[in-house]
Amino acid sequence: MELKPIHQSVAALDVHQAKLTVCILVQSEAGETQCEIKEFGGFKRDRRAMAEWVSSFNPEVVVMESTGIYWKSPYAALEKVGIDALVVNARHVKNVPGRKTDIADAHWLAILARAGLLRGGFVPPQDLRELRLISRQMQKFGSILRAEKNRMHKILTDGGIRLAAVVSDIHGKSARAMIKGLLEGQTPQQVLSYADKRLKASEEELLNALDGELSPAHYFAVSQLMEHIEYLERQIALFLDHLLSGLRDQQPLLQALQTIPGIDEPGAAMLLVEIGFDMDAFGRADKLASWAGLCPANNESAGKRKAGKKRKGNAYLRRILCEIAQAAAKTRSGLADKFKGINARRGRKRAIVALAHKILKIVFSMIKTGDYYRDAKVDYEALQVERNAPRWIKKLIKYGYIPKPA
Known part of the structure; x- marks a missing residue:
């Protein structure tokens, strides 16, 4: 033909x-x-x-x-x-x-x-392509940072330090200060003064966790890792500032995206530079999901639909959305209910991908309409009253609208 x-x-x-x-x-x-x-x-x-x-x-x-x-x-x-x-x-x-x-x-x-048989893919404009370089390098730094933190945890555990057993994050403010104190040669009793009073662990538990057998090799490795971790954190902060400054004109859209459970400011910025601001380039939400590689392929034969592997798509966008889905699954929202329902039937991995797919469709609709997210499960009026009622009552008592309690 x-x-x-x-x-x-x-x-x-x-x-x-x-x-x-x-x-x-x-x-x-x-x-x-x-x-x-x-x-x-x-x-x-x-x-x-x-x-x-x-x-x-x-x-x-x-x-x-x-x-x-x-x-x-x-x-x-x-x-x-x-x-x-x-x-x-x-x-x-x-x-x-x-x-x-x-x-x-x-x-x-x-x-x-x-013959008109080719269809071009989505290519963002020049300014977004440049911001993609910043966003993707920031993600690479994040991956390296997580690996370095895990490595430091292993070395501390190898040296008998069991701090991770009594605190939720050994890279929190208190835990990091205590580790730095140990690296400077202080005793567990001395570094205990760096512990925040809000830590649930008792002083005895912290002392037992900090009492290890660190050798000179442990001290050297942990100190070098600590320097590298802090360097990476500074680099990520610099890249994030550059990314947000490049999206200064899109602040209303960034704030609207942050109303979706699981999305913070860096996540909203990284989403925007990957998919852009013009949803007409994709046409429909399902096409955007296909481009991102978050929907299964069609696999039908003899009238029977079979399981189809998801296609390869934008790996950076898929990673961001899966991280957002992990965070949204831990909230009290309709998205968390969807995750629980699919998790019970299909397993955690499929539930995360399905939730990421739903979030991407919500993002598509929000960018197209310029609206913010409203969760069907959340009573926003009751939530506002719960947050502000103590302050309102104090003011009403102060100005005589409510009598002071006896």
């Missing part, structure tokens, strides 16, 4: 690290198809020359494969000359086995694009 062309002129790029293969298909007035193929290098001057060459043909459609991160700089070069290219999934344009070359790939891309 011959593919019927619907575009007169198209351009297709086969992208590699140090090589760009470009194919131009142009239909003349006589109905003949002219094919132009040219190869460029991967450096800045080559990308600029490629963009100018493609622009000279004035193509209706320009497509390229999403090859790793190599497509980003050619895409930016095309953007500078006013071309919005379509970035397509490589799985959708797979060539015939045994006939794979760079020129053949570019030509096949052009044929499919000319």
Whole structure:
């Protein structure tokens, strides 16, 4: 079957690290198809020359494969000359086995694009792409920080320090101060003064937990880990400040997203830079969920629906949403009830993914409408009264509206 062309002129790029293969298909007035193929290098001057060459043909459609991160700089070069290219999934344009070359790939891309068979993925605008770099690096720092904290806990346990058995977080203010005191050579009795009075553990329990057998190797390893942990925390704070400053114009939307249980300010900021502010780019909430890789694939045969594995999507967005779902599952809200219902039937992992899917659909609706989240289970009026009633009563008594209690 011959593919019927619907575009007169198209351009297709086969992208590699140090090589760009470009194919131009142009239909003349006589109905003949002219094919132009040219190869460029991967450096800045080559990308600029490629963009100018493609622009000279004035193509209706320009497509390229999403090859790793190599497509980003050619895409930016095309953007500078006013071309919005379509970035397509490589799985959708797979060539015939045994006939794979760079020129053949570019030509096949052009044929499919000319027939209107390719659909581009979501590419955020330039400012959001730059903020994505900040957000994703911050997530990487967070992963390293968690690993370093776990490592320090193991080394302390190896040295006989059982502080994690009596405090909920050994990296809290009191626990960290006590560990630093031990590293400075203080005795367990001396570092006990750093313990906050709100700790549930008794002094005897804390003394027993702090009494270990730390060797010089333990002291060295823990002190180096402590320095690295504090460095990572400072870096994360710097990256977060930069991220929030870049989203200063979106403060109302950031505050609205924080009304969803489980979402704090960093989580709302990371969500926005991944999905953007224009939900028309996705069309529907289910398409956004599919793009994020949070819904199962269709697997039906002979009228029977079978279990389908979820597709690969935006891994960064999926991680953020799963962390939000973990936090929302511990709240008193309708989202927590949904988690409990699915957890009882399908297990925790499936329940977390299902809850993340629901939260993403809520986020889609909130960004599209500009509204805030209202939970069906929460009585907001009663909650406001519960929080403010003691203060109101004190003021009413102070100004004589209510008699003082006997």
